[in-house]
Amino acid sequence: MHTNEISMLINEQIESISTNHNIVKINNLNVYADSHQILKNINLTIPKNKITVLLGPSGCGKTTLLKSMNKLTDLYKELKVTGNIFIEDDDILHTTKNVPSIRQKMGLLGQRPFPLPMSIYKNISYGIKLKGIRDKKLIAFSVEKYLKEVGLWEEVKNRLNQPATSLSIGQQQRLCLARGLAVKPRIILADEPTSALDPISSKIIENLFRSLKEHYTIILVTHVLRQAVRLADHVVFMYNGEVIEQGSPNTLFNTPKTQKLKEYLVDGN
Amino acid sequence: MKRSKKTEEAVFKILSGFATYSLIVILAFIIIVVFVKGFNALTWEMVVKTPKGGYYYGGEGGVLNAIMGSLYIAFGATIIAIIIGMPSALYLNVYLLRHKKTQNTIRYILDALWGIPSIVYGAFGFTLMLYLGLNASLLAGILTVALLITPIIVRTFDEVLSTIPKGLHEATLALGSTRTEMAFKVMLKQGFSGFITAVLLAFGRGIGDAASVLFTAGYTDLIPVNIDEPAATLPLAIFFQLGSPIPEVRERAYAAGAILTIIILTVSLTARLFSRQYSKSNIN
Numbered sequence: 187m188h189t190n191e192i193s194m195l196i197n198e199q200i201e202s203i204s205t206n207h208n209i210v211k212i213n214n215l216n217v218y219a220d221s222h223q224i225l226k227n228i229n230l231t232i233p234k235n236k237i238t239v240l241l242g243p244s245g246c247g248k249t250t251l252l253k254s255m256n257k258l259t260d261l262y263k264e265l266k267v268t269g270n271i272f273i274e275d276d277d278i279l280h281t282t283k284n285v286p287s288i289r290q291k292m293g294l295l296g297q298r299p300f301p302l303p304m305s306i307y308k309n310i311s312y313g314i315k316l317k318g319i320r321d322k323k324l325i326a327f328s329v330e331k332y333l334k335e336v337g338l339w340e341e342v343k344n345r346l347n348q349p350a351t352s353l354s355i356g357q358q359q360r361l362c363l364a365r366g367l368a369v370k371p372r373i374i375l376a377d378e379p380t381s382a383l384d385p386i387s388s389k390i391i392e393n394l395f396r397s398l399k400e401h402y403t404i405i406l407v408t409h410v411l412r413q414a415v416r417l418a419d420h421v422v423f424m425y426n427g428e429v430i431e432q433g434s435p436n437t438l439f440n441t442p443k444t445q446k447l448k449e450y451l452v453d454g455n
Numbered sequence: 456m457k458r459s460k461k462t463e464e465a466v467f468k469i470l471s472g473f474a475t476y477s478l479i480v481i482l483a484f485i486i487i488v489v490f491v492k493g494f495n496a497l498t499w500e501m502v503v504k505t506p507k508g509g510y511y512y513g514g515e516g517g518v519l520n521a522i523m524g525s526l527y528i529a530f531g532a533t534i535i536a537i538i539i540g541m542p543s544a545l546y547l548n549v550y551l552l553r554h555k556k557t558q559n560t561i562r563y564i565l566d567a568l569w570g571i572p573s574i575v576y577g578a579f580g581f582t583l584m585l586y587l588g589l590n591a592s593l594l595a596g597i598l599t600v601a602l603l604i605t606p607i608i609v610r611t612f613d614e615v616l617s618t619i620p621k622g623l624h625e626a627t628l629a630l631g632s633t634r635t636e637m638a639f640k641v642m643l644k645q646g647f648s649g650f651i652t653a654v655l656l657a658f659g660r661g662i663g664d665a666a667s668v669l670f671t672a673g674y675t676d677l678i679p680v681n682i683d684e685p686a687a688t689l690p691l692a693i694f695f696q697l698g699s700p701i702p703e704v705r706e707r708a709y710a711a712g713a714i715l716t717i718i719i720l721t722v723s724l725t726a727r728l729f730s731r732q733y734s735k736s737n738i739n
C-alpha cells in the first residue's frame with residue numbers, strides 16, 4: 187500500500203522532471219515510401235507548452251511527420267520509418283511500450299472532424315473508459331469538464347445523447363478536440379485543424395489553442411501563413427521532405443535565411 | 456453544342472427512369488401473380504396446419520411443417536453465418552488493413568464462393584452429411600445453408616466497412632484503442648446498417664433456396680422437434696406441389712410462395728426499422 191503510493195509519487199516526480207525541457211525530440215528521422223523518400227533526415231526539438239507550427243507547401247511531408255509521432259504511419263505498410271523520435275524521453279520507434287499507451291500521450295485533431303459513430307456524450311467517455319476508468323460519476327464529471335474546456339458544454343448539454351454527427355462541422359471539430367483532451371495527453375497534434383471550417387469556427391479553435399498551451403504542448407500543421415503568424419511560438423519550415431529552417435516566428439518571418447522560405451513568405455498567401 | 460447536351464440529358468433521363476420503373480413493375484407483377492394464383496388456397500388453415508392424409512391430392516391440411524422448417528433452417532443458418540461472417544468482415548478491414556494483397560485474394564475467394572450455384576453446396580452438404588454419418592436433417596440443412604450464405608454476409612458487410620474513411624481509423628487508434636476495440640466498438644457501429652443489409656440478403660437467400668436443402672434437410676409432414684430430424688421447407692413445398700396434376704394442389708404451391716414472400720418482407724421490414732432506430736441514436 188504505502189510503498190505503492192510512494193513509488194507512484196516518485197514516478198510522477200521523475201516524469202515531471204524529465205519533461206521539463208523538450209517534450210519531443212526527433213533525430214535523423216527518415217520516412218520512405220515504396221518509390222521515394224518522404225521525409226529526409228529530420229532533426230527537431232519541440233518546446234514544452236508552446237505552439238510549434240509546422241509550415242510548408244502541401245506535399246512537403248507535414249502530415250507524415252505528424253503521423254510518425256503517434257505511430258499512425260504503422261497503418262501504411264508501404265511506409266518505412268527510421269531514426270529516433272523521443273516523446274518524453276521514450277524512443278517510440280524502438281520502445282517496447284505498447285502502442286496505445288504511447289498514442290494516448292498525444293491527442294490528434296485532423297483536417298476534418300471524424301466523430302465516433304455514437305452519441306456526443308459517448309464520444310468523450312469512449313477515451314476515458316479506454317484509460318480504465320469505470321466510475322460513472324467520474325466519467326460524467328470528466329465529460330462535462332472537457333466539453334467546457336472546448337466551450338461546447340452550453341451548446342450541447344441538453345442533447346448529449348444525440349449522435350455526434352448531428353452537430354455542425356465546427357462543433358464536431360471542437361468535440362474531437364475535447365475527445366482527445368479527455369485521454370489526458372501531453373501533446374496535441376493538429377493537422378490543418380481549421381481547413382474545413384468557416385472563419386468563425388476557425389477563430390474559436392485558434393483561441394482554444396492559445397489557452398490550451400498553458401497545459402499542453404501543441405504541434406500545429408498549417409499551410410496558412412497568417413494562421414502561423416497569429417499562433418506560433420516556434421516555427422518549423424519544411425520543404426520537399428526536409429526541415430529548411432526553424433526558430434522563433436520573429437526570426438523566421440522577418441529575416442528568413444533561405445531562398446525557399448523567402449519565396450514561400452511572398453507567395454504563400 | 457448546348458442543344459445536343461440537353462437532348463443527351465433528356466434521353467438518358469428517360470432511359471434510366473424507364474429501367475428503374477420497369478424493375479418495380481416486374482417486382483409488383485411477380486408478387487401479384489403469386490398472390491392471385493394462390494389466392495383461393497391462401498387460407499388460415501394453410502398457415503396453421505400440417506399436411507393431413509391426402510393433402511397432396513387436395514385433401515385437408517396446410518404447410519405449417521414447411522413454414523417452421525424454413526424458419527428453423529434460415530434462422531439457424533443465419534445465426535451461424537453471422538457468428539462466422541461478422542468477425543471475418545471486421546478482420547478483413549481491421550487486421551488486414553495494411554495487407555492489400557491478402558485482402559484482395561480473400562475477397563476474390565469469397566466472391567467465387569458467393570457465385571457457386573446452390574446445388575453445388577447441396578451436393579457438398581450431402582457428401583459431408585454422409586461422411587459425418589448424419590441423416591437428412593434440420594442440422595444438415597442448417598449447416599449447408601450456413602455455408603451458402605456466409606460469403607454473402609462477409610462480402611456485403613465488407614463492402615460497407617471498406618468505405619469507412621481512413622480518418623476514422625486514425626482518430627480511433629489515436630485515442631489509444633486497440634485494433635479489437637476499433638473493430639467492435641467503432642467499425643461495427645459505423646457499418647451497422649451495412650451489417651443489417653448483409654444479414655437480410657443472407658436470410659433471404661437462405662430461406663428461399665431449394666437446391667441446398669433438397670438432399671440435406673429432407674422433407675417431412677411433421678414439424679421437427681429435434682435437430683437430427685428431417686425438416687420440410689417452403690421452396691421444396693412449392694416445388695413438389697407445383698408439379699402436381701391437380702389444380703388445387705398447384706394453387707397451394709402459389710399460396711406457399713405467397714407465404715414465403717410475406718415472411719421475407721416482414722423480416723426485412725422489421726430489420727430495417729430496427730436498423731433505422733439504431734442509427735438514429737448512434738450515427739445519424
Ligand SMILES: Nc1ncnc2c1ncn2[C@@H]1O[C@H](COP(=O)(O)OP(=O)(O)O)[C@@H](O)[C@H]1O
Nearest residue numbers: 219224243244245246247248249250251262264
Ligand atoms: N502512404 C503513402 N505512400 C506513398 N506516398 C505517400 C504516402 N503518404 C504520403 N505520401 C507522399 O508523401 C508526400 C508528403 O505527403 P504529406 O505528408 O501528406 O504532405 P503534407 O501534409 O505536407 O501536404 C506526398 O508527396 C505524398 O504523396
Ligand SMILES: [Mg+2]
Nearest residue numbers: 245248249377
Ligand atoms: Mg497534410
